[in-house]
Amino acid sequence: MDQVDERCGPYSLAEVRSWFPVTRRGAYLFNGNIAPCAEPVRHAIEKALLTWSEYGDAYHGDGKQAAQQARTLFGELIGVQPHTIASIPNTTTGIHLASRAVNPPPGSNVVVHELSEQGSVFPWLQLRERGVEVRVARAVAGDVPYESIQAEVDERTAAISITHVSMGTGCRLDLSRLSALARDHGAALIVDAAQSAGAVPIDLRATPVDFLAAPTFKWLFGQTGGGFLHVSERWLETPPPIPGHSSVVDSHDVNLETINPYADARRFESGMTDALANVAAAAGLAMLKRVGYSQVHARIATHVTRLMDGLSTLDNAGVVLWTPTDPEHRAGIVALDIAHHKDLHQSLTREGFHVGDWQGHIRIDPAFYNSAEEIDSVLAIITAHAREHTG
Ligand SMILES: Cc1ncc(COP(=O)(O)O)c(C=O)c1O
Structure with a gap:
């Protein structure tokens, strides 16, 4: 060629x-480490920087608009509605938020695998002290066979938390089988899609998951400090795990007595997000969509x-x-x-x-x-x- x-x-x-x-x-x-900055992304960041330096807080509004656009584009990419997506700073935060929502009870277990990134595992390790068992499915020759995960799952499994594509060997787990496995056991499926979103097709209409997190700085061609958390419909009534001004309907409300969260996934957001990362995320995804x-x-x-x-x-x-x-x-x-x-x-x-x-x-x-x-x-x-x- x-x-x-x-x-x-x-x-x-x-x-x-x-x-x-x-x-x-x-x-x-x-590219799966840190993707290089493409010209459309650089231009978008530079425009936002200019607004920031010339008009101050106006760039925050541009960042919010870009975040909305980025959530819509990311939703299209993975086959879900934008209201199921929150803007988050990175994948690790997304898995921590999911772990707080799932909140596995003492005596339950969470299944992870051996080729995971730390962020897929650490949030669950913290729960061991309150009696949650963390089970590790073993890898075989650079891959994690479905059977390895299946063998660890039982009726006490509260969550299966997987790194979809391993950064060490590049192996990709079969989301559709894991989606069915989690459903059959009433467990939540949590997916780190850092090395898959933007690199391979993901269609959550066909393979529903409970939560999916991805950063923008790899296969989505955004910047560090940005990411997405997809929260499936069944978790959208979860109380905000880290409530703050970005998780509530009126961020200027001075009523400190009640928390009035968004009805959508933005209730999983907390404080200020990175405007430049949001601008970069929208520009990177728009570039991928054009191609x-x-x-x-x-x-x-x-x-x-x-x-x-x-x-x-x-x-x-x-x-x-x-x-x-x-x-x-x-x-x-x-x-x-x-x-x-x-x-x-x-x-x-x-x-x-x-x-x-x-x-x-x-x-x-x-x-x-x-x-x-x-x-x-x-x-x-x-x-x-x-x-x-x-x-
Ligand atoms: C599989 C995987 N998960 C997560 C991350 C990054 O996590 P975070 O977005 O929290 O920095 C990486 C790479 O940095 C990765 O390769």
């Missing part, structure tokens, strides 16, 4: 790459398949792939073990390839604006390194 022939939805790849100044410096292939969410997902899948196919020919050269081979069980992250991986990481950096040196693996996270040529080039360098060290 030649770069000039590649398309990104209605755009040529060349045009899309012109939105990403980072592409002028080399191949940015660590087409399905085109974005398809391009990531094509790049990942190209990488996986190339790397799988190197097993006799000592390359071990941690990412599952089944496309349904992976997303935008490819993780591999290779001899002298730090040397490889250094030579890739020297050659202008930004990949991850992550938990002892090389991690490559291609996004929609990356080119097939970049994938082939990174493969060529890895191949030469692998052959040299087995040779």
Whole structure:
């Protein structure tokens, strides 16, 4: 595939790459860490900064409007109504809020898995002192089999809290089976979608979950300090877990006797949110929508398949792939073990390839604006390194 022939939805790849100044410096292939700032996002932030410096508090109103737009776009992306989405500062906060809402009773248990990000687990660990058991489903060769989670769930399970796509190996859990498992046991399903929202299709109409949290700074191309919490209808009457001026209908109400929360998911918000993060979130999501969410997902899948196919020919050269081979069980992250991986990481950096040196693996996270040529080039360098060290 030649770069000039590649398309990104209605755009040529060349045009899309012109939105990403980072592409002028080399191949940015660590998008699941912190995605680079695209021009439409930078312009939106700069406009808000200008308003802030010239008009002061007016930028707060722009931020609130952007937050509303971002919630609507995020809802479209995952197949839910905007009133089920709260603006939050990060994923960890979202899972903590969910844990307060679910409030597992003493004697119950919560099931997490071994390849989780801390934020999927820590909120529940805090509950152990009041008699809640935390059970850890084990991983097998870089994946968390459905059966591993199923084996831990029983009639006392109050919640299943999962990292949907693991940042270590890139494995993706089967949301539809977990959604059914949670429903069958009357447990809440809480999803950390940091590495899945924007990278792979999520349709919560088909696979309902109780809560889903995601940050904006990865596959949604927003900024750090922003995120979303989807709260399913059945939890919308929960008393605000951290009530404050942003969770109530009239933020200027001086009545300190009663809390009058929003009827929607904003009751899960608390104080001031980051206006610039909200502006960036709206701009990042609008950019993805212009390209087409399905085109974005398809391009990531094509790049990942190209990488996986190339790397799988190197097993006799000592390359071990941690990412599952089944496309349904992976997303935008490819993780591999290779001899002298730090040397490889250094030579890739020297050659202008930004990949991850992550938990002892090389991690490559291609996004929609990356080119097939970049994938082939990174493969060529890895191949030469692998052959040299087995040779
Ligand atoms: C799977 C996963 N969950 C969560 C996060 C981030 O959590 P937070 O938004 O709380 O910083 C990351 C990466 O930073 C991640 O890879």
